[in-house]
Amino acid sequence: MTPLPGGRNTIERIARLGYGARGAVYVVVGALALLAAVGQGGRAGDSKDALRAVLAGPFGAVVVGLIALGLLGFAIWRLVEAVTDADRRGTSAKGLAVRGAHLISAGLYLALAASAASLSLGLGMSGGDGMHDWTAWLLAKPFGRWLVALGGLAVVGGGFGFLGKAWRGDVTDRLALDARARERWAGPIGRFGYAARGLAFLIIGGFLVAAAWHQRSSDAKGLAEAFALLRAQPYGWVLLGLVAAGHAAFGAFGVIQARYRHIDAPDIDRVDDAAGAAVRALT
Template sequence: MSTSESMAPGDGKDWLKTAARAGYAARGLVFLIVGYFSFRAAFASGEAMDTKDAIEVIAGSGFGAVLLAAMVLALAAFAIWRLIQVVMDVDDHGNGAKGLFVRFGLLISAFSYGGLAVYATTLLIGSASGGEEGGSSGKSGAIAYAYEQGYGVWLTYLIAAGMAAAAIAHLVKAAKAGFEKYMALPEDRRWLLKPICQFGLSARALTFIVLAVLLASGAAGYQSGDTPGLDAALQEISGWSFGWAFLSLTGLGLIAFGVYSITEAVYRRIEMPDVSNVG
């Protein structure tokens, strides 16, 4: 496509691409914070955190309101981009078993980051209860309802299976460097960015594996959908033999995953559907 075509009046793709890149950057910032606190917790008395805790850290910063507003917009944009990936199949995953599997994972991601955007919104408008209680209530709302209706255990097993599948997908992507298919990494930086991205994906896979085990093993005993999140997975890792070493390595890996997300924000090939005729 020529430059003149890409800048044609009425083309709705540019703002969508910008929004998608902002979403990747927002995800990167969240995991940089989570990874940093996980690494610090391995050597100090601090505790590991999940993505909602990271949002609370941003809220408590010097420019909290401004940053929160930006995070709300960026995370919402990322959730919308995920939905576009699912519905429009802009990455050509196809309708085969593998393609549908990948697109289902993207759908789960859309709901996850959409929920995180909603949580950031509650903090922004001052309606969150604050502290850990606020994070927990936001995390377990949908699952709590499922437990109240009597099918929470099976939903938890389904989520655990989804976590295990996501772990496998991340490990395969890391091993085969499958992300390069969708990114235009500059050759002079590829030698550094490629292994960082692989390390980050592997660390994210580890947290998914631990979460899947925690969810499956405790599904029958949860009350009101009080299921574990990323912070619980990291705390579980810290309890292993030489847990401090595994936790510090995982923390560094989640920082690398944050770098991976920011790398996507900069270098990902984002193919948008033609939205000029929508309406």
């Protein structure tokens, strides 16, 4: 097996903790949805529902607190990726789009980390229904309808990106694993997970486009409603079971990334310099 790359600086440790925490959340999301599909559990939910489920388990507050730290680490890593181009995406249209998506991802995981921290401290889940709240806020603004539609199309584009990655099979490109390990277990797990996330993104993006079309924030829905839509189809329990298992696989692949992903993390001083340069470029 290929050895892990290089030494480990602080940002690399933060990134690996982040991948592991994100992976743990999606393993729980997938497991809960899979139980719902086979009639052995309640409602298939999203990442916040997964955190609540973890809280109800042994040492729940401590575990959720650790997950909160990990999700904060993942948000920091996504920000570093976007600002410093740590993965060398470049400044092409595709590279800038990926870096922009990482920036949005940083904000989303920062909000989820705050919710997890609040839950672990016994303060309840912070914030309201984020999808509906943000959509309602945007729809009330000039050109808000078009912004919501653009956001929905961007999510749909992300879904096709996930599906394309699953189809091409290049999910393991950044893993420090030999060819045999990639082919036998890492690749199939990653491709299954990315395909499931891609399908979920297509549905969620469709919800956002519908919200823009009808100018109703209630039409903007998240992962839990995407699961519910799948369950309502003919043979829906099979569809839901497959997508649920795929989300669990996506979580498992996150744990694999935490261990084996090649992370070319810049030194903290370089991150500070890059962030300062980005701020100066905007002012």
